[in-house]
Amino acid sequence: MRSSAQRWRRGSVWNSTGARPIARPGPEENSVAAKQDKNRRKRDPETTRTAILEAAKTVLARDGAEGLSVSTVAKVAGVNRGTAYQHFQQKEDLVRATLDWVSHQLLDAVFEGGDLDRAVPQDQLRTDRDHMDEVIERMAGFNRRLAEYAIENPDIGRVWLYDVLSRENPQEDVFYRRFEQAVQTLADSDASVDDIDVEVQSVMTLTGYFMWPVWVRAHARGKRARKEMAARYAMEMLRNSMYGVLRVDTHSILKAYLKSNL
Numbered sequence: 001m002r003s004s005a006q007r008w009r010r011g012s013v014w015n016s017t018g019a020r021p022i023a024r025p026g027p028e029e030n031s032v033a034a035k036q037d038k039n040r041r042k043r044d045p046e047t048t049r050t051a052i053l054e055a056a057k058t059v060l061a062r063d064g065a066e067g068l069s070v071s072t073v074a075k076v077a078g079v080n081r082g083t084a085y086q087h088f089q090q091k092e093d094l095v096r097a098t099l100d101w102v103s104h105q106l107l108d109a110v111f112e113g114g115d116l117d118r119a120v121p122q123d124q125l126r127t128d129r130d131h132m133d134e135v136i137e138r139m140a141g142f143n144r145r146l147a148e149y150a151i152e153n154p155d156i157g158r159v160w161l162y163d164v165l166s167r168e169n170p171q172e173d174v175f176y177r178r179f180e181q182a183v184q185t186l187a188d189s190d191a192s193v194d195d196i197d198v199e200v201q202s203v204m205t206l207t208g209y210f211m212w213p214v215w216v217r218a219h220a221r222g223k224r225a226r227k228e229m230a231a232r233y234a235m236e237m238l239r240n241s242m243y244g245v246l247r248v249d250t251h252s253i254l255k256a257y258l259k260s261n262l
Contacts, residue, residue, distance in 0.1 A: 061155035127189040143234035154213035
């Protein structure tokens with residue numbers, strides 16, 4: 001029978017009763033813990049906030065707002081719970097900050113870094129019949145980027161959508177505001193039909209984009225298949241613009257684009 005000293009040398013710490021060994025962390029576990037501590041010390045407040053928001057995005061997409069708590073997010077983010085509460089004292093604050101962050105990510109991904117705080121680039125304002133080739137190219141690119149974002153971020157995308165649709169003033173959301181602005185620009189141009197209801201058009205369009213991933217999840221396997229689904233949806237949305245959005249005398253240009261890109 002081994003002595004206590006021998007058992008100690010084997011790497012177990014015995015409790016005061018001598019009855020049950022308590023596992024001692026091995027070299028690898030100590031190394032991981034040391035790295036985590038080092039990373040925590042290195043983090044500046046902005047980096048920590050980003051880590052918390054990234055973790056909250058994951059939890060929100062998986063469990064919804066009902067399943068999110070500041071302590072749960074802190075654990076996922078790998079930060080001290082007290083630190084997380086320093087950034088977000090209430091669950092509601094964290095949910096709102098996370099959805100606003102998602103909205104800014106959407107803005108960057110779909111409008112290629114467009115920001116409401118900056119002037120809209122002039123080439124985005126040339127929405128008229130004299131520049132239909134450019135207009136259609138931009139519409140196609142926009143459709144594809146939005147479809148790809150929605151498909152690659154299906155759960156958080158729907159959480160974001162439901163939040164926007166339920167807001168008393170959806171214009172408070174930066175992406176929705178920029179999106180409706182783009183629809184309004186098209187509606188005000190001589191390339192569009194008269195009397196477009198911009199608000200209805202905006203809601204209908206966004207709802208379609210963020211519900212399409214439900215179908216994609218059931219029918220696409222792998223990244224390549226998802227990309228093909230995004231392209232299909234983007235092109236069909238472009239085709240649908242001939243019915244109720246773009247004037248009849250622009251349809252020949254759009255049909256030529258669809259024919260060459262299908």
